[in-house]
Amino acid sequence: MSEIETLESGILAQIDAAADEAALEQVRITTLGKKGSVSQQMKTLGKMSPEERQVMGPALNGLKNRIADAITTRREVVKRADIEARLATEKVDVTLPVRPNPIETGRIHPISQVMDEITAIFSDMGFHIAEGPDIETDYYNFTALNFPEGHPAREMHDTFFLNPDENGERRVLRTHTSPVQIRTMETQKPPIRIVIPGKTYRQDSDATHSAMFHQLEGLVVDEKTNIANLKWTLMEFCKTFFEVDSIDMRFRPSFFPFTEPSLEVDVQCDRSGGEVKLGEGNDWMEILGSGMVHPNVLRAGGLDPDVYQGFAWGIGIDRIAMLKYGMPDLRPFFEADQRWIDHYGFRPLDMPTLFGGLSQ
Numbered sequence: 001m002s003e004i005e006t007l008e009s010g011i012l013a014q015i016d017a018a019a020d021e022a023a024l025e026q027v028r029i030t031t032l033g034k035k036g037s038v039s040q041q042m043k044t045l046g047k048m049s050p051e052e053r054q055v056m057g058p059a060l061n062g063l064k065n066r067i068a069d070a071i072t073t074r075r076e077v078v079k080r081a082d083i084e085a086r087l088a089t090e091k092v093d094v095t096l097p098v099r100p101n102p103i104e105t106g107r108i109h110p111i112s113q114v115m116d117e118i119t120a121i122f123s124d125m126g127f128h129i130a131e132g133p134d135i136e137t138d139y140y141n142f143t144a145l146n147f148p149e150g151h152p153a154r155e156m157h158d159t160f161f162l163n164p165d166e167n168g169e170r171r172v173l174r175t176h177t178s179p180v181q182i183r184t185m186e187t188q189k190p191p192i193r194i195v196i197p198g199k200t201y202r203q204d205s206d207a208t209h210s211a212m213f214h215q216l217e218g219l220v221v222d223e224k225t226n227i228a229n230l231k232w233t234l235m236e237f238c239k240t241f242f243e244v245d246s247i248d249m250r251f252r253p254s255f256f257p258f259t260e261p262s263l264e265v266d267v268q269c270d271r272s273g274g275e276v277k278l279g280e281g282n283d284w285m286e287i288l289g290s291g292m293v294h295p296n297v298l299r300a301g302g303l304d305p306d307v308y309q310g311f312a313w314g315i316g317i318d319r320i321a322m323l324k325y326g327m328p329d330l331r332p333f334f335e336a337d338q339r340w341i342d343h344y345g346f347r348p349l350d351m352p353t354l355f356g357g358l359s360q
């Protein structure tokens with residue numbers, strides 16, 4: 001065996017034995033690299049006689065090319081083997097459930113959702129949002145709203161009273177959001193256009209009443225606003241909120257101390273299928289109280305009733321949330337049951353807007 005043949009078979013054996021790309025690269029460096037065995041042989045060509053070189057030149061070049069080819073071929077083999085090995089160990093079980101992103105698991109409570117929907121609707125109509133304290137004085141909750149001392153309407157509110165303070169005054173958990181009407185009139189000059197979402201409290205609880213519940217109050221005061229504006233505002237609100245093209249509404253005479261005249265408002269519904277459907281059918285469901293602001297209330301707010309007039313309404317947020325989203329019982333709203341919120345809750349990034357859709 002010639003020297004070249006010996007060298008070649010030795011290198012080919014090393015190439016065959018290289019188990020991975022790193023080992024193969026090592027073989028390449030020690031053979032074809034600058035100081036590699038094949039390169040060293042190539043360097044001897046310079047010192048040879050022309051006759052010798054004529055024989056050894058092609059022989060060494062042939063060796064170099066065969067080694068390079070063998071390395072390339074072997075590289076493909078070890079590469080594929082590497083991929084096969086990884087495929088065998090790094091398995092992905094596509095039948096496993098996807099681990100949900102935290103943003104996908106959090107849910108917005110239906111009350112928050114409905115408040116966002118309502119404020120989106122009224123902001124679009126040019127209303128501002130106002131707020132007031134949950135703990136109220138008897139004056140704001142009753143007296144300023146034209147409930148005289150000892151008036152039977154006070155009894156109807158099933159009020160939670162706090163212990164009397166050092167002056168003997170008993171503050172209350174507000175029984176409605178109406179006191180914020182007075183607080184707003186005291187600090188803002190007309191035209192006033194506000195909605196007041198908030199918590200309210202009464203000693204009452206069953207499937208459709210809870211001791212803490214939510215109301216949305218509305219108040220408009222200027223020099224000319226009238227009962228037709230009241231009707232239009234509430235009809236427009238109901239259509240948009242319930243996402244129907246038309247809805248029949250009934251305005252019935254009623255009594256509230258803080259409005260004159262007072263109206264209770266019913267919406268058309270169908271109860272025939274066991275659940276309540278809005279915007280169709282021959283039944284009615286009461287959803288809110290409203291009226292023209294009583295002159296005594298304007299006066300209590302520091303406004304002259306001979307100059308200003310206004311309308312107001314109060315609507316139960318929990319009630320209209322139950323109606324819109326088909327929730328039969330109010331109690332789970334406040335029980336923090338994960339299964340209930342998973343079922344009835346809303347996705348946090350789906351903010352209700354009039355242009356993007358209220359409830360999607």
Ligand code: DAH
Nearest residue numbers: 176178289290291312313314
């Ligand atoms: N405050 C009333 C209640 O809780 C609801 C209400 C009725 C509010 C008529 C109003 C109104 O502003 O005009 O029962």
